Amino acid sequence: MTSVTYDWRLTHDLDAFLALAGDFLRSRPAQHTVALTVTDGLHRRGMSRYGESAPVFGALERDGVVRAAFFRTPPYRLNLTPLDERGAQALAALLADAEVEVPGVSADTDTVEAFAGAWGRRTGARSVLFRGERLYRLGELSAPEPAPTGRPRVADEGDRDLLARWYAEFAGAIGEGAHRRDPGAWADDRISYGGITLWEDPEGTPVAMAGATPPVAGQLRIGPVYTPAHLRGRGYAGAVTAEVSRAAAASGVQEVLLFTDLANPTSNGLYRRIGYRPVSDFASYDFTYDG
Template sequence: MRCELLRGAIGLSAFTPAVASWLARDPVRHNHLCTVVSQRADGVLPTEPDALWALIRAAPGTPPAWIAAWTPPHLLLVPELDDEAASALVDALLEAGETVPGVTGMAPGPSAVARAWTARTTASARRGMSTRLLVLETLRAPDDVPGRLIRADWTYRPWLIKAVLGFEADTPGDEPEPFTERDAARRVDYFLSGGRAWLWEVRGEPVAMVCFAPPAAAAYRINAVYTPPEHRRRGYAAAATAELSQHLLDIGAAAVLLFTDAANPTSNGVYERIGYRAVAEGETWTFTPS
């Protein structure tokens, strides 16, 4: 296999049509890649000048067998690459003089990249967060939780910024750059501008947050589910996730999915009780030069 690297916005303009069919084959497992590509191709987020878009082909001129994306300062993002594809990707990155801080994505792709990277460099690799991809099967919404789901407007922006900071503080992170209040504000503005930030409200007070990413081939990903500590263990997050899941089905979602921390049995149990089931695993590796 050979890997072709395209760079920045100009590279993305060639990458996007080349990978459309590949991404559409499995918009659930490849949802994170779909989102990263579409957000930048549609101008929702600016394309990083040093972003790299990888086309991994079995032979020159053939459709891509695999793809990958690197949008610094984030980690390299890969699908479930095999060893041959991972080796081709790492070879191309090193030939281009790139040093990536780590890799994340669907198993076993990150492990394959980590093996190839450490075999070709002096870096060591550390296993990071493991995730679980859950897909909604049959929704079972709780009916005994007080409150209601509302779409957040801009008046809730300060509350949402605090909630996103709390969510990040509670979530193990492997990204090379620390998450700041400015990052939280940018994320909240992104959710609010698209009408994708929702709140569970009890007696006029927001008690939980749930958001979702733009759809990829009619597959919607729920993310940033968070309840402040003083409102936990009352079922608010489960109720909010279930109600938002139903809303997404009502507007035409072909699939609703979310990622959880594989090491957190509490959150996994909550989602499984409302009808989600695990279909795949994700993993992360970070690299440290010797």
């Protein structure tokens, strides 16, 4: 039987990583949407976009072909593309030996369980499920009816403070408050490419927002979608998500994607009604270390 060699290559150099793994990431744009959009953001806005600590990247070569990749932008979790059990074991050993800090991991459900198990055996870390998610792809868009009163508008510099406040509220609501980006920097980034659409009531007051990442490799991802708590239940989230989805589809990308929290049946039902269809399930685990 021929042995299989799992050769992981680590780097802090984004250009070197993309030269090695870029074609692999673009080969499955839906499954690799997070890696594509994060590396694009680092390229556009600089390597300190997510924090001051240097990001780390890695690619798995087997028989001279890239088969998997990962990145970590501290303080966030390790993010993996699909990976088999032996590849997960090899990566866990490499990261542990290199003393790379790994506070958690995000990946498709099979991969995240394989790596969490391997990391626990290697380091003694315990895995705690943070969130399960489902990736959706837009099929035929169907705007919700009846539509709420009001209109959509792309956010601009005059909305910066509002966007920063809503982003902080959104991050807190989904449990990511401790790891969120600087709200003002996040707002500046989104405004720079028209990445947030607001839904305004008839008086011109913003009542909800939906965002979209820049297109990369023929895909973009909708999010975040946020309505302040006191304004929910009025159809604003569905209306603004449908508008952003319509604009995204009209831009010519091949795939319009979004993630939902599996624990939130309301949002999953809403996006299905709009026209989104399931692609695959993902999960995020946090690691705790005794002592």
